[in-house]
Every structure is written in structure tokens, then in C-alpha cells.
Amino acid sequence: xxxxxxxxxxxxxxxxxxxxxxxxxxxxxxxxxxxxxxxxxxxxxxxxxxxxxxxxxxxxxxxxxxxxxxxxxxxxxxxxxxxxxxxxxxxxxxxxxxxxxxxxxxxxxxxxxxxxxxxxxxxxxxxxxxxxxxxxxxxxxxxxxxxxxxxxxxxxxxxxxxxxxxxxxxxxxxxxxxxxxxxxxxxxxxxxxxxxxxxxxxxxxxxxxxxxxxxxxxxxxxxxxxxxxxxxxxxxxxxxxxxxxxxxxxxxxxxxxxx
Ligand SMILES: Nc1ncnc2c1ncn2[C@@H]1O[C@H](COP(=O)(O)OP(=O)(O)OP(=O)(O)O)[C@@H](O)[C@H]1O
Ligand SMILES: [Mg+2]
Numbered sequence: 001x002x003x004x005x006x007x008x009x010x011x012x013x014x015x016x017x018x019x020x021x022x023x024x025x026x027x028x029x030x031x032x033x034x035x036x037x038x039x040x041x042x043x044x045x046x047x048x049x050x051x052x053x054x055x056x057x058x059x060x061x062x063x064x065x066x067x068x069x070x071x072x073x074x075x076x077x078x079x080x081x082x083x084x085x086x087x088x089x090x091x092x093x094x095x096x097x098x099x100x101x102x103x104x105x106x107x108x109x110x111x112x113x114x115x116x117x118x119x120x121x122x123x124x125x126x127x128x129x130x131x132x133x134x135x136x137x138x139x140x141x142x143x144x145x146x147x148x149x150x151x152x153x154x155x156x157x158x159x160x161x162x163x164x165x166x167x168x169x170x171x172x173x174x175x176x177x178x179x180x181x182x183x184x185x186x187x188x189x190x191x192x193x194x195x196x197x198x199x200x201x202x203x204x205x206x207x208x209x210x211x212x213x214x215x216x217x218x219x220x221x222x223x224x225x226x227x228x229x230x231x232x233x234x235x236x237x238x239x240x241x242x243x244x245x246x247x248x249x250x251x252x253x254x255x256x257x258x259x
Pocket of ligand 2: 049050
């Protein structure tokens with residue numbers, strides 16, 4: 001068994017103080033191995049984004065810790081790339097400039113920067129659009145630029161917070177397959193948040209179902225559905241059985257979160 005790349009140990013996060021204090025995540029434990037794709041599912045407000053933000057080092061924990069390759073995460077973690085639901089592109093920069101942004105900040109030599117940008121733009125099928133601005137692209141294309149921009153930093157870990165939620169069903173499916181292909185090729189480890197159980201089953205090696213707030217790990221499901229995975233699989237008996245099981249677990253927590 002390969003070593004843990006990301007480890008969350010008894011992670012707790014409380015926002016605010018006194019009567020207004022909200023504990024978003026409590027005693028959350030997780031272990032992600034190198035090259036694994038793990039998804040977090042759970043009711044709205046159960047602390048999924050909070051967990052991801054702590055892994056990225058955007059937010060500190062109240063207690064417990066995150067280890068990346070055994071080292072505690074204490075500030076914004078350069079080994080992690082983050083992709084959000086909103087594309088978070090710079091509207092005043094072209095596709096090329098957006099993708100080059102990270103490598104430029106990291107002071108990569110120009111030739112290498114250009115080479116990386118070219119490689120990743122090609123990988124997501126956006127060659128020819130290097131000089132376009134985000135507002136000249138469709139939603140799916142913008143999300144591909146966002147993926148590309150995260151990849152151009154060559155992070156070991158990709159943290160994805162519902163990146164495909166705003167896309168239409170067809171584009172979403174293409175993006176899921178694209179993500180799997182890219183990750184397979186470049187060997188990233190992925191921690192992915194989604195509200196779609198279908199998406200979780202298509203993408204991941206393991207699915208973590210979180211409890212209603214305060215978020216803890218309710219169940220951990222190994223996903224042995226064969227790869228490569230395609231949308232056709234969603235009609236298969238194994239897929240439907242797993243989907244029903246996970247749906248039931250999430251539903252219990254959604255009901256609990258409304259009480
Ligand atoms: N910066 C903050 N300040 C105060 N409370 C916060 C902050 N961020 C999150 N929370 C609270 O923490 C809880 C968990 O929020 P979080 O965004 O992690 O949930 P989530 O599982 O990602 O939900 P969703 O599925 O709707 O995105 C919520 O009750 C939220 O109100
Ligand atoms: Mg969230």
C-alpha cells in the first residue's frame with residue numbers, strides 16, 4: 001500500500017465565538033494515497049468546502065491537523081491547485097495569460113512557461129483559443145481554462161470544489177472524462193467535492209459520505225467500478241446499486257441537517 005499523501009487528523013473547525021460559534025467540521029479523519037481520486041459528498045453546509053480550504057492551507061483548523069506527505073500544512077500550500085465552481089479566471093487576461101499566470105508568479109523561465117502553457121492548452125483541447133478572453137468562451141471552455149490554469153502549476157494535488165456544477169449535462173460529462181484522462185496521464189492526486197452521486201461514481205476510487213454539520217466521515221465507500229468509465233455505465237446494475245446505497249446515506253444526512 002502506498003503512503004498517505006494527504007492526511008486529515010481529528011480535524012475540527014469552529015467559526016465565530018460564544019453563542020454565535022458554528023462548528024462546521026468535527027473530528028474529521030481522512031487518508032488519501034498518492035494518485036487516488038477521492039470525492040466528498042454530503043448535505044449542503046456539512047463542511048465540505050471548509051475541509052478543502054484547510055487542505056489547501058487557505059484556512060487554519062481550530063484543532064487537529066492536515067498533513068501533506070507527513071508535513072503539517074500551515075500556510076497556502078504550493079503543492080495544491082484549486083478549482084472552484086466559478087471559473088475564477090482573470091477576465092482581463094487572454095487564455096494564454098491566464099494559464100501562464102501561476103508559472104509566471106513562480107518565476108519559471110519564459111521558455112518553460114510557454115511550453116507548459118502550450119502543452120496544457122493542447123491537453124484540454126483549446127488550441128486556437130490562446131488569444132481569446134474569457135468572455136469570448138462558452139462555460140465549458142472557461143472551465144477547461146480554469147482546469148488548465150490549475151494544471152500549469154503542476155501541483156501534486158488537485159482540489160476541486162464542485163467545478164462542474166454549473167455546466168450543462170453533456171459538457172459536464174466531457175469534462176469528467178477529460179479530468180480522468182489528464183489525471184491518469186499526469187499522476188495527480190485529486191480531492192473532489194460534488195453534489196452529484198453520478199459524478200462521484202464516475203470519477204472516484206473512493207467516496208466519502210459526510211454527516212450533517214458538524215461534518216464527520218459517515219461512510220467510506222470503495223468504488224471498484226471498472227475503468228475507463230463512461231456515461232453508459234450509469235445504466236448498469238452495479239452502478240445503480242451503488243448509487244441507491246449512497247443516495248440513502250446522503251438522504252439521511254440531508255434530513256438530519258434540516259431538523
Ligand atoms: N467563513 C465562514 N465564516 C463563518 N461560517 C462559515 C464560514 N465558512 C463556512 N461557514 C459555515 O460552516 C458550515 C459549513 O460550510 P461549508 O461551506 O464548508 O459547507 P459545504 O458542505 O461546502 O456546503 P455546500 O454543499 O452548500 O457548498 C456552514 O454552516 C457555513 O455557514
Ligand atoms: Mg461548498
